[in-house]
Amino acid sequence: xxxxxxxxxxxxxxxxxxxxxxxxxxxxxxxxxxxxxxxxxxxxxxxxxxxxxxxxxxxxxxxxxxxxxxxxxxxxxxxxxxxxxxxxxxxxxxxxxxxxxxxxxxxxxxxxxxxxxxxxxxxxxxxxxxxxxxxxxxxxxxxxxx
Amino acid sequence: xxxxxxxxxxxxxxxxxxxxxxxxxxxxxxxxxxxxxxxxxxxxxxxxxxxxxxxxxxxxxxxxxxxxxxxxxxxxxxxxxxxxxxxxxxxxxxxxxxxxxxxxxxxxxxxxxxxxxxxxxxxxxxxxxxxxxxxxxxxxxxxxxx
DNA sequence: TATCATAATGAGAATCGTTATCAGTTAAGT
DNA sequence: ACTTAACTGATAACGATTCTCATTATGATA
Ligand SMILES: [Mn+2]
Ligand SMILES: [Mn+2]
Ligand SMILES: [Zn+2]
Ligand SMILES: [Zn+2]
Numbered sequence: 127x128x129x130x131x132x133x134x135x136x137x138x139x140x141x142x143x144x145x146x147x148x149x150x151x152x153x154x155x156x157x158x159x160x161x162x163x164x165x166x167x168x169x170x171x172x173x174x175x176x177x178x179x180x181x182x183x184x185x186x187x188x189x190x191x192x193x194x195x196x197x198x199x200x201x202x203x204x205x206x207x208x209x210x211x212x213x214x215x216x217x218x219x220x221x222x223x224x225x226x227x228x229x230x231x232x233x234x235x236x237x238x239x240x241x242x243x244x245x246x247x248x249x250x251x252x253x254x255x256x257x258x259x260x261x262x263x264x265x266x267x268x269x270x271x272x
Numbered sequence: 273x274x275x276x277x278x279x280x281x282x283x284x285x286x287x288x289x290x291x292x293x294x295x296x297x298x299x300x301x302x303x304x305x306x307x308x309x310x311x312x313x314x315x316x317x318x319x320x321x322x323x324x325x326x327x328x329x330x331x332x333x334x335x336x337x338x339x340x341x342x343x344x345x346x347x348x349x350x351x352x353x354x355x356x357x358x359x360x361x362x363x364x365x366x367x368x369x370x371x372x373x374x375x376x377x378x379x380x381x382x383x384x385x386x387x388x389x390x391x392x393x394x395x396x397x398x399x400x401x402x403x404x405x406x407x408x409x410x411x412x413x414x415x416x417x418x
Numbered sequence: 419t420a421t422c423a424t425a426a427t428g429a430g431a432a433t434c435g436t437t438a439t440c441a442g443t444t445a446a447g448t
Numbered sequence: 449a450c451t452t453a454a455c456t457g458a459t460a461a462c463g464a465t466t467c468t469c470a471t472t473a474t475g476a477t478a
Contacts, residue, residue, distance in 0.1 A: 151454090152454075152455090153444085153445050153446070153453090153454055153455070154445075154446090155444080155445075155454085155455060155456080157455080157456070157457090158455085173435095174435080174436080175434095175435070175436095183457095184456095184457090185456065185457035185458070186436095186457080186458090187437085187438090187456080187457065187458080187459090188455080188456060188457070190435095190436065190437075191455085191456090204354075206352040208350075210434070210435070210465085211434085211435060211436090212435090227398050227401055227403070229401070230404070236398070236401070238396075238398055240392075240396045242392050242395065243389075243392045243393055243395075243396055245392070246386075246388050246389045246391070246392035246393075247389055247392075247408070247410075249388065249389075250384075250386045250389055250410065252373050252382070252384055252410065252412075254414060254415040255373055255375070255382070255410075255412045255413070255414055255415070256412050256413045256418060257373070257410050257411070257412040258376070258411055258412045258413065259410075259411040259412070260408065260409065260410050260411065261408070261409045261411065262393070262406065262407070262408050262409075263406065263407045264393075264396065264398065264401075264403050264405075264406050265403070265404055265405040265406065265407065266398075266401045266402050266403040266404045266405070267401070267402045267404065268400060268401055269400040269401070272402060297425090298425075298426090299424090299425055299426070299473085299474050299475070300474075300475090301425085301426060301427080301473075301474075302473095303426080303427070303428090304426080304427095319464095320464080320465080321463085321464070321465095329428095330427095330428090331427065331428040331429070332428080332429090332465095333427075333428065333429080333430095333466085333467085334426080334427060334428070336464095336465065336466075337426080337427090356436085356463070356464075357463085357464060357465090358464095
């Protein structure tokens, strides 16, 4: 079942991304498409350098540029995993998302979801601020490191 | 009143930090003490390079080393403010803490607290993980940027 | 107080992730 | 086909962090 959901959501995101790219006046290009395809097939955060390494024939600058553009269009989310580099993961147009729990001892990252936590966060108000999103990271120790 | 609370908590943290440093088998030194004092007088995150700039006669390497040690002793917390460098802020031994809301357009950072959000987060369970802490960042637009 | 082991230091080199340059290429509207 | 501007990869530049190393300072011990 996870397969069906993933491939569905992946297809949606890819199409949505291509559409947004086009509407933003950007052109279609093979290198950037490769970046999009890589991100579409990933369910959690990937590093810019990881993308560069995996994408044969795509310049590093192009990877960073694509990330910048996709992030600017709200299609990509930057996540801090405590490591030396940021990770990037696609933002589902449906608004559905997850957060991360990381093992401070080995660096293992695992995505998680919690409905009542989401509710509590959505109820937070801050005067003088229009809240548009949030980021949560749980820290702890994984089974292997315990 | 904010003054009284701050100076009290600041004093507590400084003393606690010095004690922990000592118990860890580390020696007392003037440069590291300056780092501790700077952090004690700060209620929200400061950058390593900011500390270095403000501390006359303290080498940059020493600042980074002090941060590493204090963080290792659980006296300091690294926070991601979306900028190019991490910020560091003292961790109150009482467990009392705050989180941050940042304006994605101008970078303004404001600390906030929310009790029911804290409760919801503390109720989160993840199998195979012993959760020891959490980090929350709210994103949005501040009044000036709206 | 003199000795000693070693923690701690600052200057600077090295590394890492990211951003800026730039000359050449390519997509797409006319 | 022509034209314009987006797009590209190689590579230089950059800021933040870590590493190296020769020297100094701390604090326990004799
Ligand atoms: Mn959420
Ligand atoms: Mn909290
Ligand atoms: Zn994720
Ligand atoms: Zn803060």
